[in-house]
Amino acid sequence: xxxxKLTLATAVACVAAASLALALLVAACGGDDTSxxxxxxPQAGGGGETIVMWxxxxxxxxxxxxxxxxxxxxxxxxxxxxxVFVGNSDYILQKVLTAVAAGKYPDITYLYGSWxxxxxxxxxxxxxxxxxxxxxxxxxxxxxPAEREAATVNGKVVGIxxxxxxxxxxYNKDVFDRAGLTxxxxxxxxxxxxSAAQTLTDPATKQYGWAYVNDGSEDTVWRFWAMLWQAGGDxxxxxxxxxxxxxxxxxxxxxxxxxMAVTDKSVYLDNGNGxxxxxxxxxxxxxxxxxxxxxxxxxxxVPFGVQILPADVSHATISGPDNWVILDNxxxxxxxxxxxxTWYTSPEVHLQYCIATSxxxxxxxxxxxxxxxxxxxxKYPTMEVFVANMDNATKARPTVAxxxxxxxxxxxxxxxxxxxxxxxxxxxxxxxxxxxxxxxSGQ
Numbered sequence: 001x002x003x004x005k006l007t008l009a010t011a012v013a014c015v016a017a018a019s020l021a022l023a024l025l026v027a028a029c030g031g032d033d034t035s036x037x038x039x040x041x042p043q044a045g046g047g048g049e050t051i052v053m054w055x056x057x058x059x060x061x062x063x064x065x066x067x068x069x070x071x072x073x074x075x076x077x078x079x080x081x082x083x084v085f086v087g088n089s090d091y092i093l094q095k096v097l098t099a100v101a102a103g104k105y106p107d108i109t110y111l112y113g114s115w116x117x118x119x120x121x122x123x124x125x126x127x128x129x130x131x132x133x134x135x136x137x138x139x140x141x142x143x144x145p146a147e148r149e150a151a152t153v154n155g156k157v158v159g160i161x162x163x164x165x166x167x168x169x170x171y172n173k174d175v176f177d178r179a180g181l182t183x184x185x186x187x188x189x190x191x192x193x194x195s196a197a198q199t200l201t202d203p204a205t206k207q208y209g210w211a212y213v214n215d216g217s218e219d220t221v222w223r224f225w226a227m228l229w230q231a232g233g234d235x236x237x238x239x240x241x242x243x244x245x246x247x248x249x250x251x252x253x254x255x256x257x258x259x260m261a262v263t264d265k266s267v268y269l270d271n272g273n274g275x276x277x278x279x280x281x282x283x284x285x286x287x288x289x290x291x292x293x294x295x296x297x298x299x300x301x302v303p304f305g306v307q308i309l310p311a312d313v314s315h316a317t318i319s320g321p322d323n324w325v326i327l328d329n330x331x332x333x334x335x336x337x338x339x340x341x342t343w344y345t346s347p348e349v350h351l352q353y354c355i356a357t358s359x360x361x362x363x364x365x366x367x368x369x370x371x372x373x374x375x376x377x378x379k380y381p382t383m384e385v386f387v388a389n390m391d392n393a394t395k396a397r398p399t400v401a402x403x404x405x406x407x408x409x410x411x412x413x414x415x416x417x418x419x420x421x422x423x424x425x426x427x428x429x430x431x432x433x434x435x436x437x438x439x440x441s442g443q
Contacts (some may be wrong), residue, residue: 003265012417019385030125035043039125048078048079049079049332049333049336050079050080050081050082050183050339050342051079051080051081051082051107051108051333051336052081052082052084052106052107052108053069053081053082053083053084053085053106053107053108053109053324053340054085054086054092054095054096054106054108054109054110055083055084055085055086055089055109055110056085056086056088056089056090056092056110057085057110059355059429060356060357061359062085063356064352064353064356064357065083065353066083066187066216067084067356068344068349068352068353069081069083069344070360072340072343074367075162075343076169077336077339077340078336079336081108081340081356084106089110089112089322092109092110092111093111093112093115093118093119096109096111096119096325096327097119097122098226100122100124100327102397105124105327105329107326107329107333107334107336108324108325108326108327108337108340108341109324109325109327110322110323110324111159111323111324111325112163112322112323113150113151113152113159113320113322113323113396113397113399114218114397114403114404116150116152116153116158116159116323116325116399117153117399117400117401117403118401119182119325120153120154120156120158120399121401122327124327124328124372125158125325125326125327125328126326126327126328126337127156127157127158127333128158128159128160128326128338129156129157131334131335131338132157135342137342137346138338138342139363139365140157142347142363142365143161143363144161144164144319144321144362144363144364144365144390144393144394145393145394145395146164146319146321146390146394146396147161147164147167147319147320147321147362149395149396149399150319150321150323150396150399151321151323152399153399158323158325159320159321159323159324159325160323160324160325160326160341160345161322161324161345161362162321162322162323162324162345162362163319163320163321163322163359163360163362164319164320164321164322164359164360164361164390165291165292165293165319165321165359165360165386166291166317166318166319166360166364166386166389166390166392166393167222167223167289167290167291167309167317167318168289168290168291168306168307168309168317168385168386168389169184169188169193169287169288169306169307169308169309169310170280170287170288170289170290170294170295170298170304170305170306171183171184171286171287171288171304171306171307172190172280172283172285172286172287172302172303172304172307173303173304173305174283174302174303175200175207175283175285175286176196176200176286178283179200179286181196181199181200181201183305183307184196184287184305184307184310185307186307186308186309186315186321188307189310189311189312190230190256190310190311190312192218192310193210193287193310194256194260194264194266196209196286196287197209197210197260197266197267197286197287198264198266200266200286200287201266202265203265203266205284207284207285207286208266208267208268208281208284208285208286209260209264209266209267209285209286209287210260210266210267210268210285210286210287210288210289211267211268211269211270211276211279211285211287211288212257212261212268212269212270212275212289212418212421213270213279213414214269214270214271214272214418215270215271215272215274215415216408216411216412216414216415217272217407217411218407219272220410220411220414220415221407221410221411221414222318222320222397223289223318224225224253224254224379224410225318225397226258226289226309226316226317226318227247227253227256227257227312228245228250228253229314229316229318229395230253230309230310230312230313230314230315230316230393231249231252231253231312231313232249232251232312232313232314233245233246233247233248233249233250233253234247234395234396235397235398235406236400236406236435236439240400240433240439241439241440242436242439243406243431243432243436243439245410245428245431245432245435246428246429246431246432249313250428251421251424251425251428252312253312254413254414254425254427254428255424256422257414257417257418257424258418258420258423258424260416261417261418261419261420262417262418262420267418268284268285269418269419274283276288277294277297277298280298280302280304281297281298281299281302281342283302283328289309291320291386292358292359292360292386295358295382295383296358304382306342306382306384306385306386307385308385308388308389308392309389309392314392315392316391316392316393316394316395317389317392317394318392318395318397319390319396321396324341324344324345326338326341329430341434345362345363347361347363347365347366347368347369348369348419350362350363350366351366351369351371351372351376353413354366354376355375355379356370356375358379358380358383360383360386360390361376361387367387400439402438402439402442405438406435406438406439409430409431409434409435409438410431410435412430412431413427413428413430413431415428
């Protein structure tokens with residue numbers, strides 16, 4: 001699936017609309033245990049039904065999804081699956097909750113991982129712990145840790161990983177060569193990274209060592225979370241009741257941003273329009289912290305490399321796992337939906353999807369299949385580091401319904417520091433006050 005960058009404004013609007021839909025949903029579902037199919041007709045169960053799967057796939061991802069489903073429908077499972085394109089993935093949560101409130105909803109839907117706490121409030125969500133425990137063909141522990149964490153809310157598994165990515169360091173070899181610098185290594189520290197960015201910066205030619213998206217959106221925030229984790233910090237306390245980022249680790253991360261952007265002036269601050277890729281192609285930016293979604297936009301004549309992120313305490317990165325969610329249209333539909341997703345995310349099947357789309361494997365088992373090296377890495381050699389980098393993605397953003405508001409507070413803080421309008425500690429203090437208030441009020 002092609003990852004679309006969800007802006008914070010869109011996220012907040014989607015969650016606000018989804019909250020209204022959820023209120024309608026709860027009212028509509030009060031006390032009614034009648035299971036319905038996606039068409040709204042009663043479903044008695046017993047097999048033979050059509051399992052409806054909503055998604056927002058486009059281009060090669062949609063083609064690959066349709067091909068995989070068509071193949072499944074020839075396996076004689078006793079039911080069929082119907083993939084339905086419902087538009088941009090940014091708005092699926094709102095559509096799902098509205099559909100549930102109306103009593104006509106799909107059996108399976110694709111949702112961003114940051115929405116799991118919202119969908120977990122729905123009385124029609126099917127939790128998956130028992131299905132996973134009783135399925136010998138489903139290896140939950142083989143999914144990467146960040147995927148499992150993003151699919152779990154309050155100790156309950158509410159989704160099956162659908163897509164995974166992570167941030168790595170992508171560098172322009174020509175820019176490094178012109179500066180006489182050796183390429184980044186897996187042993188790089190923050191000091192190495194900062195020093196290289198300084199050397200790669202040339203104010204006279206408007207060349208920068210690094211680029212940072214500074215529109216205050218989640219694109220701004222999740223890069224900071226990676227730095228926070230690299231310094232040994234956490235976003236929230238273990239019980240998700242208070243901010244934890246205002247710590248020595250948070251201050252160290254925020255200070256590095258200030259030092260590079262304000263003191264060194266080695267950072268190109270992108271306004272959210274994605275121009276950093278064009279500048280990278282033009283040799284005006286030496287390094288990016290980005291993921292697989294940007295690789296296709298790098299010109300074929302631009303020599304570039306991929307390396308894991310630099311380390312302070314660790315080389316931690318951040319992953320953006322998205323999920324397949326099962327909605328309750330009756331016990332048989334739930335079981336059949338899980339049966340299909342077990343097949344669809346199995347190593348052999350999902351690796352074929354990766355080969356067709358350049359997305360990353362969901363499980364370590366995929367990387368052990370012969371075709372991983374002979375076909376996938378041969379076709380997409382730059383993905384090898386991104387796949388290996390999943391070992392550095394050990395944490396996920398907190399699965400709390402108020403996360404968009406938490407992100408908004410931190411987005412303002414990071415943006416102010418990068419622009420030189422706030423000192424690191426003052427920005428963290430202000431963000432902590434906002435986040436603690438949000439969490440205390442249950443907003």
